[in-house]
Structure formats: structure tokens, C-alpha cells
Amino acid sequence: MIRLTLMALFLSSLVRAQFPPSPDYPKGYFSNPLSIPISLSGNFGELRPNHYHMGLDLKTERRENLKVFASAEGYISRIKVEPGGFGRAIYVNHPNGLTTVYCHLNDFFPELEKWVKDLQYKKESWYLNDEVPAERFPVKKGQFLANSGNTGGSQAPHLHFEIRRTSDEVNLNPMLFGFPLADQTKPTILRVAIYDRTKSVYEQSPRLVPVVNKGSGEYSTAVQTVSTPKVSLALTTYDTHSGSSNLNGVFEAVLFDEEQPVVGFRMDQISYDATRYLNAHIDYKTKQGGGSYLQHLSELPGYINSIYTRFNGDGVVDLSDGLVHELSIVVKDAYGNASKVKVPVKFNGVQAPRLALPGKRFYPMMVDIFESEECEFIIGERTLYDSVSLVHRKQPAMGAGVVSSVHTIGTPSIPLQDAMMVRIRLTESLTDFHKSKVIMQRITGTRKEVQKVSWEEDWALAGFREFGSFQLVLDTTAPEIIPVGFKDGANLSAASRVVFTVTDNFGKWKVLRTELDGKWIRFTNDKGKNFIYVFDEHCPPGEHELRIVAVDEAGNEREEKWRIRR
Structure with a gap:
């Protein structure tokens, strides 16, 4: 046992000696942002699809609306509201040059909640990623900030907590700041x-x-x-x-x-x-x-x-x-x-034979291009991590609305850092109007995505961060705006909210405008699902006209109007 302990101590000191020294982060400066003991469902650097986990996921007893407190003195510097990602988030800058970030929140404290709502109406946008004047919301250590939640990209109730350098927004490992967490377990x-x-x-x-x-x-x-x-x-x-x-x-x-x-x-x-x-x-x-x-x-x-x-x-x-x-x-x-x-x-002294691989060889840190009569793709210097031979295969167009051949490039098992640029030539003659409704679609198994294209004569150009099969598709179908639980002329005097959803034949759209009686009205859209407006002072009792406008990636626009009563 003594020998093993000495070996562990030796290896530990040896490893530490080789890495560049970590900054001496202040221990005890930041406090637990929750009123319950810290327990982690995710830690810094944990492996996630296409990204490292950039903070700590603090358990909230599998429920929402636990109080979230400022970990140190400072001021609220930024607010974010988005359908995915952080959901509703608060950034707090501190005098020591660090920023803490609190994510997936429900309601902010009342004064901040009002400020955010007023800003949304001023900008006519539910989505926010806005700086807050430094003097507007100073906070003390332990001051109530918000209720915990499950908003944005969260899959279950928890608090995502980060510590960043304020100057360059590089995320630091919060476990190096001395938070109280018992850990005697070895990896x-x-x-x-x-x-x-x-x-x-x-x-x-x-x-x-x-x-x-x-x-x-x-x-x-x-x-x-x-x-x-x-x-x-x-x-x-x-x-x-x-x-x-x-x-x-x-x-x-x-x-x-x-x-x-x-x-x-x-x-x-x-x-x-x-x-x-x-x-x-x-x-x-x-x-x-x-x-x-x-x-x-x-x-x-x-x-x-x-x-x-x-x-x-x-x-x-x-x-x-x-x-x-x-x-x-x-x-x-x-x-x-x-x-x-x-x-x-x-x-063993006998090297296995190397087989010649089909396709063109591409290398990281080099720009190169593949060209054929109907397809080109460009690999940038920061696109690949290791060298690969990429094969291009062409197949005839299949399916309604497809206006090019199908071009398979590489394999989805090869990751891309930056987007590669894909150029595909039309195989059908289209008017300028119909060309404006063409999108490029990538297909990998059951997964599909589309991108808007730019044109150089009959060549369409778009960027993608995954390999797969690519084709040009003509899309003239506008998205559908679907009311949930109401119809034109509905009496909603007993309801607390109004809800709608949007669907599209290619799955990519955005809502351009939500209006009540000609004025912008705030619909939330957590997780990109239902659009919800909770009745408030912006919708007094009486007759009203609700107007929604949505557009898809091809530019097809849909407008719907309903008369409702409160």
C-alpha cells in the first residue's frame, strides 16, 4: 500500500510538472449559486455531440423554480433569451475580471423580468442577446437572480453554471475554484x-x-x-x-x-x-x-x-x-x-500492406477543390482534422422537385470543423423566379437539412459542416401556421393564453412577425416548439385581430389572420 501511494504521488507530481502552470484561481471567491449542496449531472469538458460541455450542470432535485443566487458581487452585464442553447440566461461580471453565467432559467427577479420584457417590446423580438448597462443591475453575493428551470437546450431541470474570463470570454473550469464538493473517487x-x-x-x-x-x-x-x-x-x-x-x-x-x-x-x-x-x-x-x-x-x-x-x-x-x-x-x-x-x-516487424484508396486526397491546413461537370466542393484549410481520400459519386435525380443530380461527397463518419462549400449545377432550365425558390438539401440516412443558395449562372453554392448526399430542390410551398385550440372568431375570455405552431415541408422556417391589432406582440418559443402568448396588458378585453407571418428557407411566405375575443 505504501509503495502504491508513493507511486501515485510521484506520477501526480510528474504530470503536474509537465503542464503549463494553471492560474491560481481564487478559492472561495464564488459561492454555490443554489441553496442546496452541489451535486453534478455534468462537469466541465465533458464530451457532448459536436462540443465540449463548457460549465457545470448542477442538479436541482429534478424540479424547477429553485432559487438561483449570484455567486459573487458584481453587476448583470448581459441577458440572453433563445429557443435552444441557454434558454433564459443571466451573465454577471465581477470585479476580479471574471464572469459567471446562469442558464436554463425560468423567471428572473421582478425588476429584471420587467426590464427584459420592455426591451423585447422595444426591439420587437422575443430573442435577446443584449448587453445591460453596468449601473443598471448591481448585485451582491448571494442576491436572488432567478428561478431555476428547464428552458432552451436543457433536457431536464438543472442549472448550467459557467465561469469565464471577462476579457476574452474563455471558459474556465469551475472545479478549480474550490467549490464544496466531496470527491474521493478515482476515474x-x-x-x-x-x-x-x-x-x-x-x-x-x-x-x-x-x-x-x-x-x-x-x-x-x-x-x-x-x-x-x-x-x-x-x-x-x-x-x-x-x-x-x-x-x-x-x-x-x-x-x-x-x-x-x-x-x-x-x-x-x-x-x-x-x-x-x-x-x-x-x-x-x-x-x-x-x-x-x-x-x-x-x-x-x-x-x-x-x-x-x-x-x-x-x-x-x-x-x-x-x-x-x-x-x-x-x-x-x-x-x-x-x-x-x-x-x-x-x-512485429512486418508492416501490413497499404491499400490504394479511391478518390482525391485532401489534407488539413490546405485549401483544395474537387471539380466535375455538375459538382464542385472546396475544402478549406481549417475544415479537416486528418488527411482523407474523398470520393464523389453522381446519381440521377429522384423525387418531385429535384432539379439536379444527386451528389454524394465523402462519408458522414469524417467530421468537419469549418463548412465546406458545395457547388451544384442545375440539370433543368428554370426561370429566375423559380431559381429564387431553389434550396440545397443534404441527406444522410434519415437526417435532412437545407440551406439557401447563392447563384453563379446555373451553379448554386451553399456551405455545409457534414458530408453526405447533396441535391438542388425547388420549393414553392409556404410553411403552415397552425392555431392550437382556437379558430377564427374564437372567444378566449376564459383562456389564459393563445398558442400556435409552424410546420414546413423541408423543416426550416422562421416567424417574421407576430402582431395584435397591428402592433408587435410577444410570443415565447422555448425549445423551438409552440409559440405562446400569455394574455397581459397588451391584450385588453374586447375584439382583436391576431396576425402571424412565417417564411421558409426558400423565401416562401405565409400570412394568417384570426379574429379573437377576450
């Missing part, structure tokens, strides 16, 4: 993956290696003999905290070769501008195929401003000496609890 390591790094990570399936749990945070694998002189590793791992069964993310992991650090990642600060780079940190292909999250212990060549620190290379290990390399990975949480897995690997 769990489930499996290791080995990659042949003479190939692209997207043009192979890794060798998944089971691990043996030896207890006390120690794991091991059998010796792995491989047919490649260059390998990298990834692992599936998670962390919990004392008294919780939620599988949260880990804080850091470091790859060692013969006890010498090679490369490691640390979840201490991430910008929203960089959060999509999660797709370079994980084995995207395996996850897209229904597998587990595998976190690379190597830095892909297209990962810009990454969370990795290079100690002695990028994580690709050279096995050409034919010796057994005692590789290992040390994983830690933000409280210093550590686990270690040993992965001895050896090259």
Missing part, C-alpha cells in the same frame, strides 16, 4: 484503443483492447503486438464524485512511454470558438458508428489551439526498434484523484 478506465498511424484515423477501425482492473486505480492490458511501426492510443474513461452515480468527464490524461511523458490533454480552459474541436479530440468515426467515446492521446494535425500539451511529440509513438514499449496513460480528475493503465505494445 474509471473502461478500454484502450490502438491506431495505426501510418494511416488516417478515419480510414481504419482501431484495435479495442480490454483492460483489467487491478484495484486502487491501477489497470493493465496484455502485451499488444501490432503490424505497424507507428501507433497512437485513445481510451474510454469517465469520472464520478462522492455520492453520485453520474458518469462525468475527466480533467486530464497523459500518455507515457517508458515513464516519460509524451503528450497530454487538460480540461482547464476552452473557448466557445474552439468547442467544436471536440471532434478532433475523440474518435469521431467510432462514435458515429454507435460506439463509445474514445479520447485520443495524440494531437491530430488539424486541431488548432488544442487542449493538448506536447511534452515529447504529438502522441504518435515510434515502435520501429522492435522492442516492447511500456506505454501507460495516467488519468486524473480536478481534485487530483488518479488512475493509471499500462499498455505494453510491440511492433
Whole structure:
């Protein structure tokens, strides 16, 4: 036991010595924003689809309307109201140069709620992302801000809480600020993956290696003999905290070769501008195929401003000496609890043959283009994370309204950071009016999305952040505006609200205008579902005309009017 403790202390100090020193964040400056003990359903850096989780998800006892308090003295600097994402959120700037963010809220405190409503009517917009004058709402530490909720992109009641640098809005790991949270649990390591790094990570399936749990945070694998002189590793791992069964993310992991650090990642600060780079940190292909999250212990060549620190290379290990390399990975949480897995690997001296791949080769950090008679696509320098051979296939148009061939580009198992530009040529002659109603559609399995296009003669151009099959579609059908529970001439004197929904044949639309008697009226649209107006002073008793205008991606517009009585 003493030997294991000393080993853990040695490895812990070794890992800390290699990373750039973290700022000395003030411990105890920020208080728990809830009146109940902190329990996490999500932590900073946790792996989510297309992004890192950028704060803490604090449990609210599976219910809404718990009081949310300011974590420190400051002033309300920004308010956000949106159908997805944060839902209803408050930003508070603090004198120490940091900002706290409180998300998925229900009602704000009364004075702020009134200010927000007045601003929405002034701007004639329910959606807000607005700065608040610094002197307007100063707050004290522990002051009531709002009730917790489940608004926006939230799937269940909780409080999403962030700490950012005010100057550049880079998110910091709140677990480094000394919040009271019991954590004596070590991260769990489930499996290791080995990659042949003479190939692209997207043009192979890794060798998944089971691990043996030896207890006390120690794991091991059998010796792995491989047919490649260059390998990298990834692992599936998670962390919990004392008294919780939620599988949260880990804080850091470091790859060692013969006890010498090679490369490691640390979840201490991430910008929203960089959060999509999660797709370079994980084995995207395996996850897209229904597998587990595998976190690379190597830095892909297209990962810009990454969370990795290079100690002695990028994580690709050279096995050409034919010796057994005692590789290992040390994983830690933000409280210093550590686990270690040993992965001895050896090259067998016989490299597997490399097969020629069809398609054109594209590389990260390079701009390149594919051209054919009816389709072109442009890959920008910050679009790919690793090199790939991309195949283009053309098929005849199928389905009503399709006015081009169908062009399949690449495979959805290859992630994109920036959008690629796709150009498709019409295969039918259209008037200028009908060209204005053409959209580009991407299809992947049952998933579909459309984008508005720009034109260069008979070529349509649009940007997409996923590969798939692309076609041009003529859309002349306007969206439908559907009243819920009322009709023209309805007497709503006993009702508390009026509700409508919108549908569209291609699933992409927006509401341009909501009016009552010719004046803008505030309909909420949480989670992008029902539009709801709760009767208030803007709709006094009597006869009224309700007018709604919606438009789709092709520019088709629908207007509906109803007479209602209050």
C-alpha cells in the first residue's frame, strides 16, 4: 500500500510538472449559486455531440423554480433569451475580471423580468442577446437572480453554471475554484484503443483492447503486438464524485512511454470558438458508428489551439526498434484523484500492406477543390482534422422537385470543423423566379437539412459542416401556421393564453412577425416548439385581430389572420 501511494504521488507530481502552470484561481471567491449542496449531472469538458460541455450542470432535485443566487458581487452585464442553447440566461461580471453565467432559467427577479420584457417590446423580438448597462443591475453575493428551470437546450431541470474570463470570454473550469464538493473517487478506465498511424484515423477501425482492473486505480492490458511501426492510443474513461452515480468527464490524461511523458490533454480552459474541436479530440468515426467515446492521446494535425500539451511529440509513438514499449496513460480528475493503465505494445516487424484508396486526397491546413461537370466542393484549410481520400459519386435525380443530380461527397463518419462549400449545377432550365425558390438539401440516412443558395449562372453554392448526399430542390410551398385550440372568431375570455405552431415541408422556417391589432406582440418559443402568448396588458378585453407571418428557407411566405375575443 505504501509503495502504491508513493507511486501515485510521484506520477501526480510528474504530470503536474509537465503542464503549463494553471492560474491560481481564487478559492472561495464564488459561492454555490443554489441553496442546496452541489451535486453534478455534468462537469466541465465533458464530451457532448459536436462540443465540449463548457460549465457545470448542477442538479436541482429534478424540479424547477429553485432559487438561483449570484455567486459573487458584481453587476448583470448581459441577458440572453433563445429557443435552444441557454434558454433564459443571466451573465454577471465581477470585479476580479471574471464572469459567471446562469442558464436554463425560468423567471428572473421582478425588476429584471420587467426590464427584459420592455426591451423585447422595444426591439420587437422575443430573442435577446443584449448587453445591460453596468449601473443598471448591481448585485451582491448571494442576491436572488432567478428561478431555476428547464428552458432552451436543457433536457431536464438543472442549472448550467459557467465561469469565464471577462476579457476574452474563455471558459474556465469551475472545479478549480474550490467549490464544496466531496470527491474521493478515482476515474474509471473502461478500454484502450490502438491506431495505426501510418494511416488516417478515419480510414481504419482501431484495435479495442480490454483492460483489467487491478484495484486502487491501477489497470493493465496484455502485451499488444501490432503490424505497424507507428501507433497512437485513445481510451474510454469517465469520472464520478462522492455520492453520485453520474458518469462525468475527466480533467486530464497523459500518455507515457517508458515513464516519460509524451503528450497530454487538460480540461482547464476552452473557448466557445474552439468547442467544436471536440471532434478532433475523440474518435469521431467510432462514435458515429454507435460506439463509445474514445479520447485520443495524440494531437491530430488539424486541431488548432488544442487542449493538448506536447511534452515529447504529438502522441504518435515510434515502435520501429522492435522492442516492447511500456506505454501507460495516467488519468486524473480536478481534485487530483488518479488512475493509471499500462499498455505494453510491440511492433512485429512486418508492416501490413497499404491499400490504394479511391478518390482525391485532401489534407488539413490546405485549401483544395474537387471539380466535375455538375459538382464542385472546396475544402478549406481549417475544415479537416486528418488527411482523407474523398470520393464523389453522381446519381440521377429522384423525387418531385429535384432539379439536379444527386451528389454524394465523402462519408458522414469524417467530421468537419469549418463548412465546406458545395457547388451544384442545375440539370433543368428554370426561370429566375423559380431559381429564387431553389434550396440545397443534404441527406444522410434519415437526417435532412437545407440551406439557401447563392447563384453563379446555373451553379448554386451553399456551405455545409457534414458530408453526405447533396441535391438542388425547388420549393414553392409556404410553411403552415397552425392555431392550437382556437379558430377564427374564437372567444378566449376564459383562456389564459393563445398558442400556435409552424410546420414546413423541408423543416426550416422562421416567424417574421407576430402582431395584435397591428402592433408587435410577444410570443415565447422555448425549445423551438409552440409559440405562446400569455394574455397581459397588451391584450385588453374586447375584439382583436391576431396576425402571424412565417417564411421558409426558400423565401416562401405565409400570412394568417384570426379574429379573437377576450
